[in-house]
Amino acid sequence: MSVEIWPPIAPDQLKAAVNAAEKRELDWFVDELRETLTNLRHGLEDCYALLAPIDPGSTLVLSTPRNEAVKGHVTRVGTRIVKGTIHLRLHTLPQQTLTINPDHPIHLAPLTTLHSLLTHSVDLLALTLSYSYPSDTPTVPTTPDIPPPQFLSAQLRLLSQSLSEASALLKGAPLMAPDPTWTTCSVSPTHFLPPFAHPHAAAGHPSLSFHLSIQDSSLVLWLRALEPADAPVNFGTKFALAIGTARRLEHDETEKVFGYCCNTTVPPGSGEDLTHAYTHPHPFPHHPPYNQQQQQQERRASASVAASLQLAQPAAPIALSGAKQKTVDVFVREKVRVESADPSLLSLSAKLMALGHTLGLARRNLAAVMGEEMED
Template sequence: MSVEIWPPIAPDAFKAAVEASQARECEWLVQELQDTLTNLKHGLEDCYALLAPIDPGSTLVVSTPRNETVKGHVTRVGTRIVKGTIYLRMRTLPTQTLHINPDHPIHLASLTSLHTLLTHSIDLLTLTLSYSYPSTPPPSTTNPSTSSPQFIATQLRLLAQSLAESSSLLKGPPLTTADPAWTTRSVAGSHFTPPLWPPHQHHANGGVPPLSFHLGIQDSCLVLWLRSLEPADAPVNFGTKLALAIGTTRRLEHDESERIFGFCCEDSGVSGGEHNHGGGGGGSRVGAAPARHTSFPGPSASGGGVGPGKKEVEVFVREKVRVETADPSLLSLSSKLTALGTTLGVARRNLAAAMGEELED
């Protein structure tokens, strides 16, 4: 069975008619996209509001389930942790209470990047709407390229990349993978009152802070990693060697045990060994398998990296504690971004089909 047009149309005329029909369809779809883009802009503004620094912020419980290792709370205002009190009862450190200094809040790198991306996305949509759909376009100065399907498709592709990166920041690293950002993005002691590491304690530990305090985002939740640190070249006394040999003492086992890491705080230099990405200089501990030399050069997905004037020191992680806290605002933000991404994907596919092109990622 075949379909023919009557009266017959010459091939050249038929091709011209197809192109004209496609052009009308693109023009109609471009006009229809105005409402879609306006709704996307309103949705992004709602997302921006969820991350805006509005007092009193969100107070989040930070506690380990079923034990008393970590108990406390923090307050997030926008992209910062502005205050909080956390009680620690770790096995390898003295019992202590941490108080976040309100005058020196902790900035969350992932949320800061997310804030920048949301601002960029809103600005991108605002420009697209103002150029492609002017309210009173002057006939003599109208630029056809700013209202063409190609221009809008390019803008939507940039917007899709921004939304995908925003969702990735909220997703964070996989739950089964340790975030390597702690080696360079751990919170400095000056963010606490009193300072987390007194000078005498800092020097007594071979120039290594006894505690790494690192905050990050995973699955739209605020995650706190606490690591008890010791210098990789710290001598092991005879009593410990004997206890390990006969089995009366056991080291705490975790996924980062018996590995050497290069460590420095986020915003303060740490005096110690030379910067060494190879992890050399350390050795295996008594009664344990040889240590694997591990370091994470360069910035990670969460930002960071060893800045100028900073030196890494090689450390072992004696004890590791992870505390996950659900943040309702971030969970809502993630859901909204997913829905906006789906709507944007449908609009991009429709526009690409009308233009007769393949959809570009």
């Protein structure tokens, strides 16, 4: 069975008719995509609001289950822990209470990076709408060197990468995977009142590593009791360990030596007004290239975005201490993990996943109408 067109059409006329039909379909889809992009922008603005530094913030309980090793709470406002009180009853440390200095809040690096990604995504979507649909904003110049479908394809790929990285930050590393960042990103003792002991403050006296991270949209606190690796061990302790009357607490970091130096810098853009964004020609240069033409389109599109917004580069980290910090070899005598689910971050993660699915569907449909393969 065959299909024939009557009256017959010459091959060149048939090809021209097919091209005209494909162009009409593409123009129709680009016009329909406007509503989808507008909804994406509103959704991203909602995500942005969930991470905004609005008082009174979120109060999160930090307590170990089935025991009283850690009992307390902290308050997160935006990307910072602004206050909190935590009572510790660890086996290897004297009982103590940690109080966060309200004048020196703790900045959460994953949330600071997440804030930057959301800022970049909102600005990217706003400029994509402006350049692709100039009739809505007549004051914004058009880009005649980039056809709207190709421009949209390049911009949506950048946006997809940004949303993927944002979701990955909230997901965090797998629980069983080792996380070496605590050796350099633990909270400085100066964030507390009074500051707790530093590992090289007095040889032989253990101190504390206070490390915060994000995992599965929850705030995770890692507490490690530290002991300098070169601290002398008295004869009584050696004898007790040898005959078995005393033993070290078992965990996955037992008897390992770590080079420890707590964090004493403020992450870029961690002030009250977090409005910085990326201005690199390719905001995510570590992603593999897919083809030269699309790379050129992304560079021109991103350059237009940066030039129109006149964005500034993030400020460099600000050192809180003038002295160069010394790395000390330490043992981890005790290790405790405390997790607290954050309702705002859980909602933010769900919204980002939904926006990612919507964006992925729009990208696949656009690639199908353009007759191209969608690149991840």
